[in-house]
Amino acid sequence: MKDSTFSVQINGQEYTAAPGQTILEVAQSNESYIPSVCYHPNLGTIQTCDTCFVNANGQLVRACATKAEAGMKIDSLSKPVKDAQYEAMSRILKNHELYCTVCDNNNGNCVVHNTAEYLEIEHQAYAFEAKPYPPDTSHPFYRYEPDQCILCGRCVEACQDLQVNETLTIDWTREAPRVIWDNDVPIDESSCVSCGHCVTVCPCNALMEKSMLGEAGFITGIPPKLLEPMIDLTKEIEPGYKEIFAISEVEAAMRKSRIKRTKTVCTYCGVGCSFEIWTKDRHILKVEPQEHAPANGISTCVKGKWGWDFVNSEERLTKPLIRHGDEFTEATWEEALQLIASKLTEIKEEHGSDSIGYIASSKCSNEENFLFQKLARAVMGTNNVDNCSRYCQSPATAGLLRTVGMGGDSGTIRDIEASDLVITIGANPAESHPVLATRVKRAHKLHGQKLIVVDLRENELAERADLFVHPKPSTDLIWISAVTKYIFDQGWEDKEFLNTRVNGLDQFKKSLEKFTLEYAVETTGVSRDEIIKMATMIHEVNSVCILWAMGITQHSGATDASTAISNLLLVTGNYGRPGTGAYPLRGHNNVQGACDFGTMPAWLPGYEPIQDDQARARYEAAWGVTLPSEPGMNNHQMVEGIDKGKLKALYLFGEDMAVVDSNINFVDSSFEKLDFFVVQDVFFSKTAQFADVVLPAAPSLEKDGTFVNTERRIQRFYQVFEPMGESKPDWQIFQEVANALGEDWHYEHPSEIMAEAASLAPLFAGVSYERLEGFNSQVWPVTKDGTDSPLLYTEKFAFPDGKARLIPVDWTKPFITGEEYDLHLNNGRLLEHFHEGNLTYRSEGLTHKVPDPWLEISLEEAKKRGIEDGALVRLTSPYGQVKVRAIVTDRVTGNELYLTMNTREDDEMVNRLTSSHHDYITHTPSYKEMSVKMEILEDKGESPLPKVNHRFGNRIPQISVRVEEKWKREDFTSISDLFQIGGDEFGEGNQAN
Amino acid sequence: MAKAIKQIKRIFPTEEELQSKTVNEMLSTLAENREAITTLIQIVNQLHDLGLLKVVNGMLDNLSDVGEIAIQQINQPSMHNTIKNGMNAFKFIGSIPPELLQTFMGGMSNGLEKASQSLNENEKTSLWKLGNSIRTPESKAALSTMFNFLEGMGEVFIQKKEGQQGGEQRWNNESLKSRV
Known part of the structure; x- marks a missing residue:
């Protein structure tokens, strides 16, 4: 790679650039400053702010959108370039009032403030114009102030292409464009999953954490009655922004001594997001993710970004x-x-x-x-x-220990991101490992990654998948083995890999004999086409990652099913290379x-x-x-x-x-x-x-x-x-x-x-x-010298002879509850709460979004039994009963139910129903092998899930912020065009040749 | 056998216990800072005697209203001018090189002295004498300095006039040149 680097000149200095890097990226990686407001390293090029104009080989171009070329001469400092940047910044300030000292975002890291200061903006070139929209304060955790919004689209990019929740867009067709949620509904009623990406990337104070408002600054708590005339006064006097910046910088520096910024690691799942947490005494001002956080960058989910109120709960235990x-x-x-x-x-x-x-x-x-x-x-x-x-995950650990020798994920999130094909089995990462799921969603949306989802429920990833497969409960080992056998039958196995790096091939191949397509179709309910399609998709790509969770491991034959996954990866040579491997997703932070x-x-x-x-x-x-x-x-x-x-x-x-x-x-x-x-x-x-x-x-x-x-x-x-x-x-x-x-x-x-x-x-x-x-x-x-191992098995597997082991496994029949129990019961976590909610229910905002557990019931089953949303039902298994309210949804089908586990009420806990049956090797309980019968107590009622939940929202998918629509607006003149117009006015051609 | 129980008997300190704890803490703080506290009390006493404490008290009681009135008073065109002029004056002083100002001030004070001398002498000056005195090197220096000063002022006036006409497009011309 190093050989292909080349050098460019920025303002007369030689810098090394890598192929594919934009001018802005080259500058930033060499710590040379080119102004930029809309560009963010975790988001990429957006092209809305125009502050990064440079002169590259005699052309006025955006540094964020222009690839560096060998020998390129770039100038970001000459008068004409700075004037172009100045014009761009002036346009931004038409949308943004600078009242920095009384702004809660004045913490030294405000991009708009810092860029305006760099460009030495002295006065407002275009008068500030308020937008005809009130602030949206409907969401419990953050607010949008259109009047401060510079329409840079960072929030939209983050929502569309990094988190990939596809809630935010900018409506460029309005006279005064603004960011809208879904089809322009209040934020709280939209499909927003409250992940906080938009707030984190906002380069100013348009999107702010409510916990910051009136708290972060020394005088930001001033009531509006006083604040507004103060802003007016400042504007009226307008001593030039230089003086305002000087004062606001002093104030920002003062804030540093009382706002404590501490690095922490999130405790809500196994992804391991790290971020700074900003506090003032015991008040949590905000969670501030950092680009260089190794697992998550700037990404967070609703719990990590907002769910820390429990720390100050009055219900904490404080004495033995x-x-x-x-x-x-x-x-x-x-x-x-x-x-x-x-x-x-x-x-x-x-x-x-x-x-x-x-x-x-x-x-x-x-x-x-x-x-x-x-x-x-x-x-x-x-x-x-x-x-x-x-x-x-004990069964996954056991399955990996016996096949590849180490009981952990075989690579990192970077490998999952880089993989050609991701397969998730019995996992719901979009809710249980939200930030990891964003990487899959992004790769799938933007970079052509293929996605197969195998699950009982059509969860969010399933909705997005290229192929969604719904097998009969507890039959995964069979279809996985059938796919493996089909690959052998077609001669698609990685022969070289098997020869040089794997033991036990013959015996393993023999053990697959019973897993014919016919047998698999009959026992798993997965169609012949689906099995062949899965095998073909695996065959056609260069790298595969398989992600799995409780849908595999909470069964009587869980270790064997995990082993079957690892076997499949070995047979296809999907270990030890970037973008490959086995990923049992860990549920808890540690x-x-x-x-x-x-x-x-x-x-x-x-x-x-x-x-x-x-x-x-x-x-x-x-x-x-x-x-x-x-x-x-x-x-x-x-x-x-x-x-x-x-x-x-x-x-x-x-x-x-x-x-x-x-x-x-x-x-x-x-x-x-x-x-x-x-x-x-x-x-x-x-x-x-x-x-x-x-x-x-x-x-x-x-x-x-x-x-x-x-x-x-x-x-x-x-x-x-x-x-x-x-x-x-x-x-x-x-x-x-x-x-x-x-x-x-x-x-x-x-x-x-x-x-x-x-x-x-x-x-x-x-x-x-x-x-x-x-x-x-x-x-x-x-190792002793501190060398770590992000990707395992690149040279050898963790056994004495360095070779992996194919382990023959057979299907274990699930626990059969009995005929009178006619509904299959699935269960699990959900996005907004951690487990039973001991921590997350202490947050008013999270409780507002999800106050209660719920039972998901299919449309056909609900119709058959004559029940509607909010119906109160009693579920009975041989081990106990629960009483819960239902939601009718197409996320589940047929007689399969799903009960969430976010409750602290004795008669709603799903584990009143589950049994002590377990994986025969690791003793992990078979939580997912239970059937129940249902008794209707009320056939309708208030829905357990309020309408302000994202599950009722209406996503608006698109790529990025659609800046082309901005450029098409009549009131938009491109800065490089303005350049030409100017030339004509002054009676000189702008063509040099 | 230990059944699940939720009852927790918390031992809350009584009101008196809490109070005596707080009082003790405060007393020790007072003792540790005896001198500072005594001085503070003296100051407070003096403020009280002057009636200032009552004024401050009244303002604090109605902080929001008082603030509003104050900001309204400040938010007037004449106040805007005062503030702007004040700031400009500061800027002006800041922009003068101190050596230069020193020379000028020295000249001014010497000039004033001379002027007051002539006032005191109450001597009538003939036009002829006046004409002659212009020829002295001192007067020449002062006058040419004065003319240079006027010229510099004029330059700014003219620039300002032009700037109002075509200022916004100014950079186009220059950037154009750099491209060509």
Whole structure:
């Protein structure tokens, strides 16, 4: 690549350029400044603002839209060029009043302010004209002020082509153009998913976070009655903008001392978005994403951008609680710790180390998980430690460990973006991994990426897919194997790859014999054409990524189905190259890290088996103890163990198991049987109701630490606030518990815990807080010198001989509920809430968008049963009942239902209905294998989903902002044309030759 | 057996406990800053004696209304001029090189002295003598400086006139030249 670079001259300086780069990109990558307002590195060229005009080889051109050429001479500073830029900026200011000092966006990063200042705008060339539209303040989180809108179209570009929600457009046909939502409806009633992209990219104050308004500046809280005449006065005097800028810069500098900007990592899914969070005391001003954030750039979703109110909720736990009879009473930390130490010691002495279980949190940090497994193993002498990956991706991890050798995504989001063909199976990334989904949607919309979606529901990606396939529930292994067999039958397998890099081919091929097209069509309901089409699409492209989630893993044969996916990728050579690989999408912010750092019954940190004597010896030497060598109980076995009287006590943190485990009626009754139960959480959760001691924990914004996202990317987050009340970071609590149990731990900071983990687990040898400073990240495995591994298996697979393994697998029949249960029950997360909503329901805005859970029922089933939107129904399974309101929708078909899980009400929780059946290898519950019967309590009622929800909106898809329509307007004169007109007026031809 | 319970008995400090805690904290702050606080009280006393505190109190009570009246008063054409002129005056002073101003001011003060001398002497000056005195190097220097000053002023006046006629298109001509 390096050979093909060439050099250009900008203002007499030589710069290196790469093919395909625009002039503006060359300038920016060499830190040479060319003004630009509408251009944004994450969005690309928009061409609306005209401030980037330069003279390139004698032509007046837009730097953002003109490709650099070898030897090009570019001038951005000469008088004529600056005059053209000045004219462009003057046009912008016709749409924008400069009252910077009293503007909440005056924080040193306002693009309009900074560009106007650079161009030395002194006076308004064209008088400011207010637009005939009032501000739109209907949305709970942000507002649009048309009067300040410069019509640059950044927001439209972000909505159309980066988030690809396709809500915003600019209506260029009006006398006064403006940004509109859907078909010009109030923002709150549009298809807007509240991802915040538009607000983040707005180069001025037209789109602003409501949490900023009147809060960010020193005098921006002035009431309008006073503010307006003050603006008038400033305009009237008009001392020249230079003076205004001087004052506003002083004010912006003053703001810096009271607005704290802290880098953090989002805790709402496994994508691992990182951003700055701006705070003033405990008030959250806004979430400010950064271009250089490795996983997300400037992208966020509704929860990451807006969902942090829970941190300041009055319902936070702020003191330890101890159960006394039928009530909890507040206690001191000393009392709580003493009680925990004495009870655990007592139970350990009486019933043995293995009579106590430890359940870790995928929401907490790597350091906290590391310390918790150390507490369980080294202090309490048991391997009974597990985390909630048992509820989701354990089967995927197992499937990958046995085929390619590492239990994580095989590449990064960049590979998913770059892939020729993305296949999602049993996943709904647009809601569960929103920012990752935007990358797929963008590649599909703009760059010709192909998309196959296999799911029971026609989710958003399915609507956009080239091929949407709807198999019968729980039959994925069959059609995947049939596709694989068909590829072999056609001779389309990657022979070279199989020969040189894969073991077990013959035996595997033999195992496929039963998966004929006929068999597959009959058992899966997928048509012959669809199977052939999938095989053909895979065959025709150069790179394939397969993404999957709970639709695969929450089944009786989940590990085998995950294995089948990996087998298919191996057969087609789709590993180890950019744009290829297996991507089990991690659901929680640190479910990957919890597993990586050892809160698993059979694994030490870094996936070394607990039975491995050598590995264990390393830890034993470091910790000065003998570790138990046999794998402990997993979550599922622990609950069973309580029921059977084997497990007497449980220490759980950051996991609402009484809501999210399957068959919770059984889980609840088990919890009741515990002799002693410690629950550590930010809120008084459902699970905490069963506890004997409740410890108040501090969330991510109140501590330091690291998380690992779905890409295996380790990222640091920094403390924003002091812990509320007497709550403490989880790692401090573990240390205090360990010390109450007689240890002598003295970690001062999580970095010391990471250093210890890195020194013991070879997988993380080169991980350190210094290398993770700020927005830096490391993708494991990380070698001692700090080299990380974004793309796995480029040279060898993670087995001793470096070769992957094809593993023959067979279909496991799903759990059959029984004939009277005539409706299939599917369930899952949704965009606006995280799980049961313990955190997200503390946000008024999120609750406004989605107040309640709902049941999706198909048009045909609703018709058959005579029910409408809002009907109240009771669902019954052999394990329990729920009472919920329904929505009739074509997202589901036939007798398949879908129940969302965002509820904290006992009689609405989907896991009242699910069973304890599980994947036969990993014990992950078969959440997706349940049928129910329905009883109608009210045949209609108020819809559980309000009309202000994006699902009722009306998208307006288009590419970018359609700047050509602006150029066609009668009142538009192109700046380069103006150039010519001017020439004629002055009686000189502008043609040099 | 531990059934799920929701009842939490919170121990809230009583009103008295909270108050005495706050009072204690305040007392220790006062003790730590004894000198500053005593001075502050003296100042407050003096302001009170002057009746100023009442004025401020009244303004703060009606801050929004007072602010509105004030801004209305400021938002008048004459005030606009005052402010603009004020700012221009500042700009003007800022634009003069200090050495130059010093020379001029020196000249001015010397001139004033001479002028006042002649006033005091009350001597009648004949036209002839006046004509002769113009020939002195001092008078010549002063007069030619004065003429140069007038010329410079005139230049600005003429520029301004032209600027009003064709200012907006000015750059076209120049940029055109650069292209050719």
